[in-house]
Amino acid sequence: MRLLLDIGNTRIKWGQLVDGRIQDSGEVLHRGEAFEDSLRFIDKLGHTPDSVLAANVAGVAAGNAISAAIRKKFTLPVVFAAARESQGRLRNGYHDFRQLGVDRWLAMVAACRLHSEPLCIVDAGTAITIDLVDATGLHLGGLIAPGLDLMEKSLYRDTGEIRISAAPTGYSGDAADDWPARDTATAVRLGGRAATIGLIEHSMQWLKNRFGCARLVLTGGSAQQLRPFLDESADYQPLLVLEGLALVELK
Numbered sequence: 001m002r003l004l005l006d007i008g009n010t011r012i013k014w015g016q017l018v019d020g021r022i023q024d025s026g027e028v029l030h031r032g033e034a035f036e037d038s039l040r041f042i043d044k045l046g047h048t049p050d051s052v053l054a055a056n057v058a059g060v061a062a063g064n065a066i067s068a069a070i071r072k073k074f075t076l077p078v079v080f081a082a083a084r085e086s087q088g089r090l091r092n093g094y095h096d097f098r099q100l101g102v103d104r105w106l107a108m109v110a111a112c113r114l115h116s117e118p119l120c121i122v123d124a125g126t127a128i129t130i131d132l133v134d135a136t137g138l139h140l141g142g143l144i145a146p147g148l149d150l151m152e153k154s155l156y157r158d159t160g161e162i163r164i165s166a167a168p169t170g171y172s173g174d175a176a177d178d179w180p181a182r183d184t185a186t187a188v189r190l191g192g193r194a195a196t197i198g199l200i201e202h203s204m205q206w207l208k209n210r211f212g213c214a215r216l217v218l219t220g221g222s223a224q225q226l227r228p229f230l231d232e233s234a235d236y237q238p239l240l241v242l243e244g245l246a247l248v249e250l251k
Contacts, residue, residue: 106244
């Protein structure tokens with residue numbers, strides 16, 4: 001059994017890889033919390049793994065803390081995955097493949113295993129990342145934008161005239177008839193969501209114009225907020241990075 005860890009900027013997700021399948025998955029919020037407190041889930045893991053493989057985009061300090069906690073619990077090292085030039089039919093499209101975020105790489109690895117058509121892979125987390133892959137597995141490049149929460153917080157932090165106030169009761173901005181907004185809090189929320197949806201739809205249209213078709217694959221903590229407003233055929237994969245980790249061979 002292999003323990004898989006996806007250490008993001010906001011959450012840590014984990015799962016146990018048993019016979020090629022991810023089992024007993026879970027997640028914990030660490031942003032805004034004492035990081036050591038967030039690692040208490042490790043003490044509750046019941047089965048001792050044979051190996052531990054992680055994807056870390058939360059920084060060196062977070063990686064060191066995870067390594068120490070895993071070593072204390074299981075006396076095992078943590079192997080940290082990294083982007084590669086290629087894996088299977090997927091080929092890294094960056095000029096320097098090492099600069100591509102490991103979470104984006106692993107999401108593409110998993111998505112290419114699931115689908116054979118041109119792909120628009122969206123990870124809606126602290127940041128919104130979009131990666132485009134053609135039907136041969138060539139990574140065409142990607143985009144990075146602030147996530148939904150970051151967009152809201154930047155407006156409240158860096159503008160003097162936007163006032164934070166609760167939306168009126170029964171007016172959430174989540175229904176079709178809640179457009180356009182008639183209070184500032186909802187206007188900010190709808191504006192960020194609309195900007196993100198527009199970016200995704202523009203990326204999808206670019207693929208369709210070039211190749212005639214495209215598949216949208218969604219993951220990340222905010223994906224469910226976006227999903228009702230996007231292509232109904234979108235493939236929602238909440239554990240996409242862990243699924244990519246499951247395909248990585250340890251050397």
